[in-house]
Structures are given as structure tokens and as C-alpha cells.
Amino acid sequence: MKDTFTMDCPQPRLLDETHQGVIGTGMDRPDGPQKVSGTAPYTADNPTEGVAHGALVRATVTRGRVAGIDRASIANLPGVIDVITDPRMTRNPAQGMAGEAPVQPGDAVHYHGQPIALVVAETFEAARDAAQRLKVTYTTENAAVTPENGEHEVGEPDAAGDFQRAFDSAEVQLDREYTTPSQVSAAMEPHAAIAEWKGNEVTLRAAQQMVRFNKAELADTLGIDESQVRILSPFVGGGFGSKLGLGPEAAAACIASQKLGRPVRVVMPRQTVFDCVLRRSETKQRVRLGATKDGRLTAISHDDQVSNLDGEGFAEPTSQASQFLYGADGLSFTQTVARIAATPAGSVRAPGEAVGMLAFESAVDELAQELGMDPLELRLKNIPATHPLDGRPYSVRRLADCLTGGAERFGWKDRAVKREGDWLVGMGMASAARSNMLVKSAARVRLTGDRAVVETDMTDIGTGTYAILAQITAEMLGLPPAQVEVRLGDSDLPGASGSGGSFGANSAGSATFLAAKDLRGQIAERLGCAVDDLTLQDGRARGANREVALSELVEAELTAEATIEAGETAETHFSSGFGAHFAEVAVNEWTGEVRVRRMLGVMAMGRILNEKTARSQAIGGMVWGIGGALTEEMVNDSRDGHVVTRDLANYHVAAHADVPRDMQVVFLEERDDWANPIQTKGIGELGISGAGAAVLNAIAHATGVRIYDFPATPDKVIAALEAKG
Amino acid sequence: MKTTLTVNGEAHEVTHDPRRSLLDTLRDDLRLTGTKKGCDHGQCGACTVLLNGERVNSCLCLTAMHDGDEVTTIEGIGSPERLSALQKAFVEKDGYQCGFCTPGQIMSATAMLREISEGAPSYVSDDLEVPKLTDTEMAERMSGNLCRCSAYPLIREAIAMASEVSQ
Structure with a gap:
């Protein structure tokens, strides 16, 4: 394998010089015919011989301990196989890119709706019924469930200049408070997992966004080596953040399957998805803007209060975009996290901007109104020369x-x-x-004749990965896109960024580009020309006064794998x-x-x-x-x-x-x-x-x-x- | 218990739990997994099939209630090699993203086009006798099919395109 390419300096625009002409075009998705005919296999669609059905049991108290699970209360129901409780079971999905097990609470209950056991039965109906009938007793403790009552952790401000002085002396001031409720991803495909063990190795079919990280999370959850884990997520019915981390359904399916010696399928009912998949935090936001009468911003502050469960590291980055959109003499951004006993908070599509910009851009608009100014003009007037907080270009x-x-x-x-x-x-x-962003990613491209295969554990959650990786490869190798097959969502393939933070195409796309670029070098060598003189188009290679069909030039498979990660440009430029x-x-x-x-x-x-x-x-x-x-x-x-x-x-x-x-x-x-x-x-x-x-x-x-x-x-x-x- | 169904023109006798929904019978007993389970409560429309020609949420149908009935699922509309006009239009217009709600959208649209051609009015019809296939009509009549990727305008463009092709 080649060394990792780090993004340390600006890169030439090779994709503007290639000849196939497919990059950027509105090509139909290659996976489209499968999707519109119902043949694309999402997790729960996979036929599994002898599969048992699991239903998660959810806590009906807010905080405390499971004192007893009365297995006899469902033992007589036809089809019930077992009630699984296990110290390895998890409380909620891992946070995005955690790469380690989420909290494994044992018999502790940290929020209402938390999964506490898995009922396994021969049929879905029996499992669902038994999970609802299972008698559970608890000891309970008091807990704060509203942000007002929770313990508040006040962060250090991100600041530049003297906000308070700038605001106090501003000719025009605006000071407003906004609130937004919790929101959820609500991907159309509920969280689903099918686990099956062969010896001491487990194969998990699951609806996940970040297979490389999920593999590490599952291995850590189960206490086994990553080499014993294979995750398959070739089709994912939407994610929006909810499937970034390994979910409790996946952990439970693996544990139950191991214990019972047969495959186990766990699909969350929609209500369970609401209960125990990470929500976007509610927010309370205070925006203060100071400006001159002619509309130059002099002071910007966007403080926010969000919530999460104790110990969860994620906090909705509410002011993320407010920190670099406009400039001012003084800027200040302070976040407070309230600790509450509720479904933990995590990434939901556009963490930060989705709710932060509702408030911030409302305030900017209202300031324009106060100034008697066109809101368009106010925004145009305050575009900063460099990043207002750190000065980066x-x-x-x-x-x-x-x-x-x-x-x-x-x-x-x-x-x-x-x-x-x-x-x-x-x-x-x-x-x-x-x-x-750019996140470490690897991909492999294999070329035999005029057909290429792209392999990476990257996912397509509806984003179009199958299409764009085919286009990048086709463009680089001079092939019609139909001659490029893209294989995704298999943890045995080179590890990519996964789908999240809008960095998937940048990251997995760049790794694919670099692997294909390597192949261009190998092709040029075979043709006997410098790579800069190589032209690849419609399955033919030209260079050094020769033109040869790739099907003749590349009889045996050529392979290249590439890895990319962020480098100095991430420090020097924003x-x-x-x-x-x-x-x-x-x-x-x-x-x-x-x-x-x-x-x-x-x-x-x-x-x-x-x-x-x-x-x-x-x-x-x-x-x-x-x-x-x-x-x-x-x-x-x-x-x-x-x-x-x-x-x-x-x-x-x-x-x-x-x-x-x-x-x-x-x-x-x-x-x-x-x-x-x-x-x-x-x-x-x-x-x-x-x-x-x-x-x-x-x-x-x-x-x-x-x-x-x-x-x-x-x-x-x-x-x-x-x-x- | 046993129920006989004709699905996509083929007769099936299924032995099932009395609690079984038509959706689970299609997916788990007949292995027709193109029909999706998004909520199991009739709120998302991903499980839409045609029951004796009418669109229904199959998650709200008990299999036991449908002895002798005829069901058409997405598999009965077209295969990847032989797509229907509507299916082709969804691909061309990108009337989907993750694809999970898509079979339901297509089944619902298939029935919706027929409902309009048969003159069934809706809440937004200007003319109660002869409703037209406007974007507003489509938006109203397709609102039982949620798409969280939010391909809505493109889904309706695809339906309009397929409708023009078929005329």
C-alpha cells in the first residue's frame, strides 16, 4: 500500500484536464433501477435462514436501576425464545466517529425509553408482544429532565476583540433570545440489524453511515478484535446523522445471536427510533449585534444553551457558522450545556447551522430592519476579509x-x-x-481491460456515492461510467470517512481519485509515455504517438489503493x-x-x-x-x-x-x-x-x-x- | 391460520400468525421486500401497495382480513431490466435519494394517476367533475407518502413526466 497523501498544499485541477467528460454531469444514479424496483437490499430485506426476531425493551422510568426482570411473565407466550440482558449491551448509538463502544450501562437506567433488554422470539409478532408484556421492576432516583433544571456547564467563550465594549458603544444594538425544540433525523428506514456468527467471527448487516468507525465500535462493544467483525451496509435508507454510530439494535442483535447460536434480526419500531436514537438538542440562543448607523457590524455575540445526557461529549455547535460569516470589532460565542435525563443528543443533519442559523440570520434580518437597510446590503457590507476569530484566509x-x-x-x-x-x-x-472538511479515507480501484471496480467501505445513504465514485473513476480512466462498478459499505474493503458532516464526497472521492491517478501512471508506463502526455478516453489510451485500446493494454488486472488525510491546508486556510x-x-x-x-x-x-x-x-x-x-x-x-x-x-x-x-x-x-x-x-x-x-x-x-x-x-x-x- | 392471496398475479397460500400484517406477509413470508416498513402505523406510506386495485398502507391491513384479495406490489410494476414509465421517470428526474420510500411513492403515484383519470376529485380540485393533474393536485394526493430526503418536487416532476409519456 502507498503512503498516505496529506493535503499540505493546493492541488492542480486534473479533473478539468481529463477527456471523458462525465465529471459534473447529471448522470443518473447507477443504483437507480434497483431503488425504483424495490430490489435494492436494505438491511431488513436480507433473507436469513433460521433468523430469530428481537424486540428491544425500553425503560419506563427516567433514572434508576433495573431491579428485576420477570422472565416468567412472558415464558408461556408461544414463540418466545429468550430475554437477553448483558453487560455489553449499549444505551444509545455511539456519537459520530467515536470508534469505541458507546456507554454500556449494565442495569442502570439513565433516561426514559432507554433499551434495557432484548426479547427474542420465533416471529416478529411474538417478540413485539412479549417485549410489551415483560414485567420489569425498577428502583428509581430523581433526575432533572428540563434544561432549566439540569446542571449547567458553562464553556469558555470563543472570542476576538472586546465584544462587550464594542456592543456597549454601538450606535445601534439588537439583543434577542430565540428558542428551538429538539429535532430528530427520522430517516425513513428505521434502525435495523441482522447478526450472524460463524465460530468467533460475527457478520453484521446494519443500517450504518460510517462503517470504518462502526467496525471499531462493534469490536469494542463485544470485547473482540476488529478482525472478527464484518459489517455490511451497501444500502442505507437515509441517515441524517442518526446512523453515524453503532446503534443499540446492532449491539443487541450481535449479543443475542452469539448467545442463541442463530442469526438474530432487530429492527426498531418507529417509536423506539424516537426514544433511543440521538436527537438534536433543543436550544436557547441569545444573539446580540451592534452596528454603526450605516450598517457596519461592530459587535457580534451568539451565546447558546443546549442539553445532553451526563457524560455524552457532543454539544450542538449552534454558533458554528455565526463565528465566520460576518466580521466585527468584537465577537464572542459562549456555550452552556445543561445535563438532563433524556434521550441523548447527537448529530442531526447540519449540527449547529440547522438551528443556529435560524436564530442568527433572523437577528441579522431584524437588525437590517432597525437600520432601515436592505437585508441584502447589510450582509454584503459585512463580509470579512479573513476569518474573524483566527485571521485565517x-x-x-x-x-x-x-x-x-x-x-x-x-x-x-x-x-x-x-x-x-x-x-x-x-x-x-x-x-x-x-x-x-476532509476526513481520512482509503479506496482501491482495479482495472482489467476497459472495466474498473471501485472498492471502499464508504456508504451511500442517498447522497449519490455510487454515482460520483463511478464518475470520478470513469473520468480519470477514460471509461464510460457504465463500465465502472462501485462496491460500498463492506468493512472488508479499504476504510473511508463514511457519510457525515458533508465530508463523504470530498474524502472518499479524493481517495478514489488518487487510486485512479495511480492507475493512470501505471497505464502510461505500459504505453511508454509520460503520464502528463497520457490521454484516456472511451476505453482508449493515447500517448507517445500510440493509441491502444485499454482492453489490449491492460490484460491482467492493475490495482491501486490510495489513502488521503487532511494536512497543512486545513491549518493555513479556512x-x-x-x-x-x-x-x-x-x-x-x-x-x-x-x-x-x-x-x-x-x-x-x-x-x-x-x-x-x-x-x-x-x-x-x-x-x-x-x-x-x-x-x-x-x-x-x-x-x-x-x-x-x-x-x-x-x-x-x-x-x-x-x-x-x-x-x-x-x-x-x-x-x-x-x-x-x-x-x-x-x-x-x-x-x-x-x-x-x-x-x-x-x-x-x-x-x-x-x-x-x-x-x-x-x-x-x-x-x-x-x-x- | 391460512390465507390465500393473489400477489402480482400469482396465487399464494400463506400460513401465518393471526396478528400478521399484510406488509409482514409480503416481506417475510413471500419475500417481496420491495415494500418497505417505515413506521408500521400508516403514517409514512412506505408500505403502499395496491389492494384490489386501490392504494392502501399494507401495514394497516391484517393478512387474515384479505383472503381471496388481489395485491400488486412494486415487484409487480417492473424489474430493473423492465422498468415502468413511472419507474424510469423517477430515475431520470432523481425522484429519490436513499430510495427507501420510493417503492411506496411509485405505488401511490400509480394509483393516484388512475384516480385522477377516473375523475376522483380531491380537496384542492378546482373542478370537481374533471380534476386535472396539476402540481397542486399531486402534492395533495401524494402527501401520505413521506420522503425524509425530501425529493418531493422531483418526485412530482417524475410523475408528471410519466403521465405525459403514457398519454
């Missing part, structure tokens, strides 16, 4: 182009509040930002995707109903690898913005912390009728040479960042009232309209 940033280009396309300058019967119509906008969102909404003045009429997202996110799948992700993010602004709210009971909204009828994700046809996305041409050798930036999360704020700002434009407690449900809109009179 930006790698490449087209925020201003996104703002002005979007405004022009959307008809921003002609905006005026319109009345259409009972409906008030207005427009809003917001900036978007999502910092960009890389982030930027964009601008615009929304037009109609608000019913009597019912408070908000209808999104159209949206536009203009985004600069480096090289686009596949125009079609990139657009899909961007639209998906914008729809999540609508959900965060208008409908999504997880409610926990304030007495015992249990999840009240634990199904899809009570937790409102956007449906068809919530989303207009007119959802436009424009990608600006961009190459980030500092980010990675394929010049890409992450896509999956930039679409959310600011999208919901554009909707909220449009409500303010249409009605003249602002909501500070999100989502802006009709009851809150009516109350605000009534208060205004």
Missing part, C-alpha cells in the same frame, strides 16, 4: 456572488408586501455557510461552502398558516461532481429548512422526560403539500484547490443552513411580526398578529 468564498446573484434571479429588489384575500405575501432571504437562500411565503392572517410559495438557493460549494444528485441534496436541505422553520418539534414530557411526539403523526416532517414545485437551486462555478485534490466542498448540509431563516424572514416581511420561538406554528403566528393588532 478563506480558501475560496463566493458568498457575495451568491447573495447578489440570488437577489437578481429571485426578483428581490421588487419585493413588496402583497395582499391576496386573507393571505399576506412576502419575501425573505438569508446567508448560508457550512464549514468544509474552507467553507457558502450560499444564499430566498423564500416567498404566504401567511393567512386569520389562521396563521404559512405556505412556502417558492424558494431559491444559490450555492458555491466547490466542484460539483454530479449536477443531478447535488441538486437533489440541496433541495432536500432546503426542505429541512422549511421543516425547522415551520413544523418540526420534538416534545418531551416535562415531568419524566419521555418523548411525547414519538411517531411520524406527531413529529411533523415536511410532506409533499408543504413543499412547492418551485424549489430552484443554482450552483456557482467554483474550485477549492485548498480543500482536496478534486476541489470539492460538502453539499448535504449547506442547503439547510439559512434556508429556514429565509422562510422566517419572509414571514416577518409579509406580516410585520417576528416569531422568536421556533417552529413558527400557526398558534404562534396568530398570537403575534393579535399582539400587533
